[in-house]
Amino acid sequence: MWPDRRIQELFGIELPIVQAPMAGPTLAEMVIGAARAGALGSLPCALLSLEQAHEQCRLIREATDQPLNLNFFCHRPPAPDPAREAAWRERLAPYYREFGLDPAMPVSPSNRAPFDAQWCELVEQQRPQVVSFHFGLPDADLLQRVRATGARVISSATTVAEARWLEQHGCDAIIAQGAEAGGHRGVFLSDDVSTQVGLFALLPQIVDAVDVPVIAAGAIGDARGIAAAFALGAAAVQIGTAYLFCPEAKISPLHRRALFDAREDETALTNVFTGRPARGIVNRLMREAGPLSPLAPAFPLAGGALAPLRAKAEAAGAADFMPLWSGQARYRRELSTYELTRALAREALALIGTRAS
Structure with a gap:
């Protein structure tokens, strides 16, 4: 019992x-x-x-x-913060150029x-x-x-x-x-x-x-x-x-593979994917822009600007810009x-x- x-x-x-x-x-x-x-x-x-x-x-x-x-x-839905949005787009600009994308391209809001x-x-x-x-x-x-x-x-x-x-x-x-x-x-x-x-x-x-x-x-x-x-x-x-x-x-094959391959010390709390702290397996974006960044827009807005990067990276077989949620x-x-x-x-x-x- x-x-x-x-x-x-x-x-x-x-x-x-x-x-x-x-x-x-x-x-x-x-x-x-x-x-x-x-x-x-x-x-x-x-x-x-x-x-x-x-x-x-x-x-x-x-x-x-x-x-x-x-x-x-x-x-609570976040208040508009154009300055913070612009700073986040500027932080991601080098990645856009790396993938041949226009850093100023319009993106769909994350929701x-x-x-x-x-x-x-x-x-x-x-x-x-x-x-x-x-x-x-x-x-x-x-x-x-x-x-x-x-x-x-x-x-x-x-x-x-x-x-x-x-x-x-x-x-x-x-x-x-x-x-x-x-x-x-x-x-x-x-x-x-x-x-x-x-x-x-x-x-x-x-x-x-x-x-x-x-x-x-x-x-x-x-x-x-x-x-x-x-x-x-x-x-x-x-x-x-x-x-x-x-x-x-x-979950995607990339996420599934990361779950199998990651060591026990390879998760961290990060806000770079959504704007709110969440635990996931460490990847390139978390290492280079976070894991906790003051530039990330408030939840849930951070993810919008990541969508084009995520699509490009995933097409190339990389999980560099996608959240790999996982516990420890x-x-x-x-x-x-x-x-x-x-x-x-x-x-x-x-x-x-x-x-x-």
């Missing part, structure tokens, strides 16, 4: 595992595999249009009746859709069992509408202060995101990531500070990590990078999402039972 069943009971799932909503790599196929295995399947909506999100939900609902988590970013009234209507229509947020929570009126659907609400905390804030504002559970985790930091009370705490230091402090159940996230990809998280008070774990090795992950631990098991989820749960329960005896 699992030592803490609060998350299973709260979400109506069999296993205390949340498949991380990784925008880009995660679409219906991965969500279905995780849900069928007994985990909480999570669909990230930040890179989808409303129409695409509805279609993905349709595919998921047709394949499984298990609980579904819809995930949203709730950042990540924040949670708003339209997305709230999606929640009201789809009625997922769980709605998760990144970068805090939406405005109170929108959050009230979400809760009125009956959905459980969760969000990420990178500090004890953020965890307390989320509990005070009505979260049913909190994701403790350690510094090891791949992808974007969930920070929202501070912009400073220089002092971000590792998961196994952060987790017990958040568990002690709040009354709601806590989900551990960051470098968990095998039975040992799951068992350790439970030993430190977690009621569930959220797993991301380990699922990137599954065939359902929608990469457990390379090329199983289906379903098989990996079941294996992790089985192995973790065996380890927890052995330690308990």
